[in-house]
Each structure stands twice: as structure tokens, then as C-alpha cells.
Amino acid sequence: MLPDKSKLVIALSLFLIGFFHFSMNDSSALQQKISIYLNGEQETDWEPQFLNGRVYIPVRLMESLGSKVSWDATKQTVTINADIKMIASIPEEDVYLYALNKENNFYKDLVVSSKGVKKVYEWKTIEKITDLPQLYYVDLNNDQKKELVIVLSEGHGTGFSVQNIHIVNPENFTEYSIENPLDIVKKHVATKIISDSEVEIKIDGKVSSLNLKNSSFPERISEISFENIINYQIFENKIMAIVGVEGAYLQHIGYLKIEYHFKDGTYKMKNISFSQN
Numbered sequence: 001m002l003p004d005k006s007k008l009v010i011a012l013s014l015f016l017i018g019f020f021h022f023s024m025n026d027s028s029a030l031q032q033k034i035s036i037y038l039n040g041e042q043e044t045d046w047e048p049q050f051l052n053g054r055v056y057i058p059v060r061l062m063e064s065l066g067s068k069v070s071w072d073a074t075k076q077t078v079t080i081n082a083d084i085k086m087i088a089s090i091p092e093e094d095v096y097l098y099a100l101n102k103e104n105n106f107y108k109d110l111v112v113s114s115k116g117v118k119k120v121y122e123w124k125t126i127e128k129i130t131d132l133p134q135l136y137y138v139d140l141n142n143d144q145k146k147e148l149v150i151v152l153s154e155g156h157g158t159g160f161s162v163q164n165i166h167i168v169n170p171e172n173f174t175e176y177s178i179e180n181p182l183d184i185v186k187k188h189v190a191t192k193i194i195s196d197s198e199v200e201i202k203i204d205g206k207v208s209s210l211n212l213k214n215s216s217f218p219e220r221i222s223e224i225s226f227e228n229i230i231n232y233q234i235f236e237n238k239i240m241a242i243v244g245v246e247g248a249y250l251q252h253i254g255y256l257k258i259e260y261h262f263k264d265g266t267y268k269m270k271n272i273s274f275s276q277n
Contacts, residue, residue, distance in 0.1 A: 084111070087125070088133040088150075095148060095170070097133055099125075114148060114170040121175075123166065125152035136234045140167065141262035147176070149239070151232050159250030165232045165239070167267065178267040181241040181258050185226050188272055189256065191245075196220035199247065201254075201274050208274050210253060215277070219248035229255070239267060245274070253277055 071077075087107055088097040094115050099107035108124045110133075125133050131153035140147045148168045155162045167176040190202040197213040199221050212221065229244025229252065239260040247253040254276040261270040 088135045090135050090137050093137045093146075095135060095137055097135060097150065099127075102127060110150075110152075112148065112150070112168060112173065114168075114173075117173070119173040121166070123150075123152060123164075124154075126154070126156060128153075128156070131156050137170075138234060138237050140237055140239065140267070146170070149234060159252070160228045162228070162230045163232050165241075167239075176262075176265075176267060178239070178260065179269055181230055181243050181256075182226060184241075184258055184269045184272060185243060185256060188269070189226075191224040193221050193224065199224065199253065201245070203256075203272055203274060208276070210276055212247070212253060217247060217251060217253060217277075219251050221247040221253070223248070226256070 085099050085102075085107070086096055087099050087110075089095065094113075096113040098111040098113065100109040100111060100120065102108065105127055106124045107127050108122075109120060110123045110125070111118050111120050125131070133153075134149075134151040136149040136151075137146050138149065139145060140149070148170045150166045150168065152164045152166070153162070154164055165178060167178060168174070169176065188204050192200040192202070194200060194209075197211060197217075197220065199210050199212075201208045201210065201224075223246075225246045226243050228246060228250060229242065231242045233240040233242065241258040241260070243256040243258065244252045245254045245256060254274055256272060256274055258272050259270045260267045262268075
């Protein structure tokens with residue numbers, strides 16, 4: 001029996017109509033049996049096809065997705081090495097997320113599998129066990145059909161946590177667009193430093209005045225920024241983005257909460273609010 005990662009590669013290869021081919025100058029190959037090895041195990045179910053001096057095997061997609069495919073003319077052997085890893089799943093919904101490649105502590109080129117159908121996306125996520133992807137299968141736009149939500153981690157450390165979100169229609173694997181939370185902040189939020197311990201945060205004209213003199217904030221307020229905490233939550237079938245508000249490097253004075261709704265074919269801000277630490 002093939003290992004799980006090999007089973008996925010086989011399914012992917014059959015998903016695409018086409019064959020990987022090797023040029024062959026040895027006419028005796030037409031009479032000889034050619035062996036195919038996938039991850040070190042011989043495949044007996046695949047029959048190579050010979051055409052115009054070439055041998056064709058149904059693994060074109062494997063190579064295009066980063067699998068290593070090689071031909072040994074001496075042994076008349078095709079070798080396929082695939083390294084596919086499942087990194088998240090919702091088994092009860094038959095939804096799985098696989099990584100095709102790993103590079104510099106990131107999983108790259110992710111495969112979404114829903115009800116046995118698969119598609120590859122040029123996404124990446126941290127490979128740490130504490131930062132594995134989060135999957136949700138919920139109806140976000142009230143159309144009585146569920147969407148697949150994938151939350152990926154781009155970075156995580158002390159005072160730093162940045163996630164990215166993807167919303168996929170599992171029927172056709174198209175991805176819905178969602179308004180970037182930093183673009184929302186830029187449009188709707190203004191800040192003003194009053195003193196070393198005082199700041200004003202204005203959201204669409206509504207002002208919140210903060211005095212941190214007697215708080216646990218350890219630094220003087222030097223600059224207001226928003227880039228180092230961006231997290232996503234799914235709550236009651238709604239998307240929420242949490243954006244950290246820094247008053248000094250990696251020192252947060254509070255958080256912006258952005259609620260999204262579905263409008264004009266995309267997910268846009270419905271409301272935004274601020275909470276002090």
C-alpha cells in the first residue's frame with residue numbers, strides 16, 4: 001500500500017489530462033518493461049505509453065508541482081520523489097490542506113482538497129507546530145452554502161503575530177477578495193500623540209483619548225503603528241480582524257477590531273472599533 005502522501009500525488013496526477021515524457025533513443029525499450037517508482041515503491045498500475053521514441057507516464061502535474069522526476073536508461077526506470085505533507089484538515093467535511101514544498105521554515109505551494117477535488121495555490125505559512133493553518137467551513141455570506149476559510153501565519157514572535165486569510169468557494173475553487181485590514185485602518189483611523197503618555201485615536205470622527213501615565217505601558221509613546229499584530233477570527237459566521245495598536249516598538253496600547261460583511265462580491269469592512277489594553 002502506498003503512503004498517504006503518494007496517494008495524493010497520484011490523485012493530483014490524474015486530475016490533469018496530460019503525460020510527462022522522456023526522450024528515448026534505445027529502440028529496445030519498446031520491447032522491455034519499464035518500471036515506475038513513486039517515493040521508493042514500485043507502481044504496477046500505471047502503463048507507460050510509447051510514442052515517437054518517447055515514453056509517456058501520467059505524472060506531468062507531479063513535476064510541475066515540484067516533485068523530482070528522473071529517468072534511468074540503464075535500468076529502464078522512472079523515479080518520482082514527492083514530499084507532500086498534510087498540515088490541516090476538517091475530516092468530517094472531507095477538507096484537507098497539504099503543503100508541496102518547504103523552504104526557510106515555511107510551507108509553500110499549498111493544495112486545497114475538498115470532497116476529493118484539489119487545487120494548488122501559491123500560498124505559504126510558517127511550519128511551526130504552534131502556527132499551523134486554521135480551517136473553517138462556514139456560510140459567511142448567507143447564501144446557504146459553506147465557504148472554506150484558511151488562516152495562515154506569516155510570522156510570530158514576542159509582540160509580533162501576522163496572519164493572512166483566504167476565502168475559497170469549494171464548488172469551483174475561486175477565491176473571494178477581502179479588504180486588507182491595514183488599508184481599512186489607513187482610510188478610517190487617525191492618531192495624534194498629545195504627550196509621552198497621551199494619545200488620541202479617531203475612528204471616522206469618533207475620538208478615544210488615552211492617558212497611559214498610570215498604566216502598565218512601559219515606554220513613552222513615540223510612534224503609533226499597526227503592522228505587527230494582524231490576526232483573524234471566525235465568530236458566529238463572521239470574519240473579524242484584530243489589529244494591534246503600538247505606542248512604541250512591540251508595545252501595544254490597544255487593539256482595533258474590524259468586522260467584515262459580504263458586499264458586491266467581496267468581503268468589506270462593516271464596522272471598526274478600538275479597545276484599550
